[in-house]
Amino acid sequence: MTPRERVMTALRRGQPDMVPWIEGAIEEEIQIKIMNGRRDFTPGELCRTLGMDGFGYSFPTGGKATASQTAQTNASMKESYYHPREITFDFLPPWIAEMDIDPHSGRTFVKRGLLTSRDSLKLFDEFLPDPDHQARYDQVAKWIEQYREDYAVYARIRLGTASMFESMGLEAFSMAMFEEPDLVKEVHRRFSEWTARVVEHLNKLDIDFIWSFDDHADTKAPWVSMDMYEEFIQPYQMIVTRQIKKPWIFHSDGNLFPILDGLLKLGMTGLHPIQPAAMDINRVKEKYGDKVCIIGNIDLDYTLTLGTPEEVESEVRDRIEKIGKGGGYMISSANSITNYCKLENIWAMAKTLEKYRRYDGK
Numbered sequence: 001m002t003p004r005e006r007v008m009t010a011l012r013r014g015q016p017d018m019v020p021w022i023e024g025a026i027e028e029e030i031q032i033k034i035m036n037g038r039r040d041f042t043p044g045e046l047c048r049t050l051g052m053d054g055f056g057y058s059f060p061t062g063g064k065a066t067a068s069q070t071a072q073t074n075a076s077m078k079e080s081y082y083h084p085r086e087i088t089f090d091f092l093p094p095w096i097a098e099m100d101i102d103p104h105s106g107r108t109f110v111k112r113g114l115l116t117s118r119d120s121l122k123l124f125d126e127f128l129p130d131p132d133h134q135a136r137y138d139q140v141a142k143w144i145e146q147y148r149e150d151y152a153v154y155a156r157i158r159l160g161t162a163s164m165f166e167s168m169g170l171e172a173f174s175m176a177m178f179e180e181p182d183l184v185k186e187v188h189r190r191f192s193e194w195t196a197r198v199v200e201h202l203n204k205l206d207i208d209f210i211w212s213f214d215d216h217a218d219t220k221a222p223w224v225s226m227d228m229y230e231e232f233i234q235p236y237q238m239i240v241t242r243q244i245k246k247p248w249i250f251h252s253d254g255n256l257f258p259i260l261d262g263l264l265k266l267g268m269t270g271l272h273p274i275q276p277a278a279m280d281i282n283r284v285k286e287k288y289g290d291k292v293c294i295i296g297n298i299d300l301d302y303t304l305t306l307g308t309p310e311e312v313e314s315e316v317r318d319r320i321e322k323i324g325k326g327g328g329y330m331i332s333s334a335n336s337i338t339n340y341c342k343l344e345n346i347w348a349m350a351k352t353l354e355k356y357r358r359y360d361g362k
Helices: 003-011 028-034 043-052 068-071 073-084 119-127 134-147 161-170 170-179 179-202 226-241 257-264 282-290 311-324 341-357
Strands: 097-101 108-113 152-157 209-213 248-251 271-272 293-295
Touching: 003 152, 003 209, 028 043, 028 341, 073 134, 108 161, 134 179, 152 179, 161 170, 161 179, 161 226, 170 179, 179 226, 226 257, 257 282, 282 293, 282 311, 293 311, 311 341
Parallel strands: 152 209, 209 248, 248 271, 271 293
Antiparallel strands: 097 108
16 A cells, blocks of 8 residues: 555455554654654655654744744734745644743644734734635645645644634633623634635645644543533534544544543544543543554654653554454554654654554565
């Protein structure tokens, strides 16, 4: 099988020739380390180096690596959305928020959400790029044609939920559900309708699937109850999901079990990342493995960042043997490959997969 065929078979809950490896993100600094300091590599070269089966995140283009979200954090950056300055397959709206940068890590973060009142809704016009501007889609189409090779290619979106949480702030969102529920619904509706228009264009691109990133929970529980999810979130997510004509993966960190039955009504093809600190992947496989492709669970909190190569090998091999049995599983980190992962642990993951991921055991 080609890498692309391998991924698409697993997404259909089938058993390919080997367990696929795909990541929702690999931060650019560690990409460069993996490629021995090169900044001019192609997506295919990185996939071949690691033994991965697909791509859809951002890649450096010869300059200093920067976080892709940084280029979309204020109202003056619409042109960089239409004409991206790095290889990117992202179609994410900007946070409508005050941003800051951690001086130690250089990572950007939301300092304060700005959508906190009816009056602040005017910021949508100021911040959001035109979802129908053709330039970004044309550029991504050129990159797909240039770099696809035999790999699966995906586009990254948000269903509107993460955009709402970050642009309101969790505290303001929580208060508004009780004090001004129509404001919450309006914010989510506007973000979701923006993405729905984006998805109409993505359906026409030669991508294989769509990957949505919308965190809903921490390690203890979702940030809303099932009743709140069904009132404030699900109807607006479905504005987007009704438009998706390709296979798609839903991502959220944390413990999704209390709302998972509701989430699955969205009709996603795959579920990622099954964070080990929050969810038992064996339980997910047993209860939901016939409904959705399971993706992830290689621990970012400890194994890839603080563990030893031997611990990485043990964990990866365990997931292949137990969760990969019968197909419908793709190996991935339990979030993403971050700059603070140990490089030797990423190589350990690659070598373990090379050795053990064939279904025939050879």
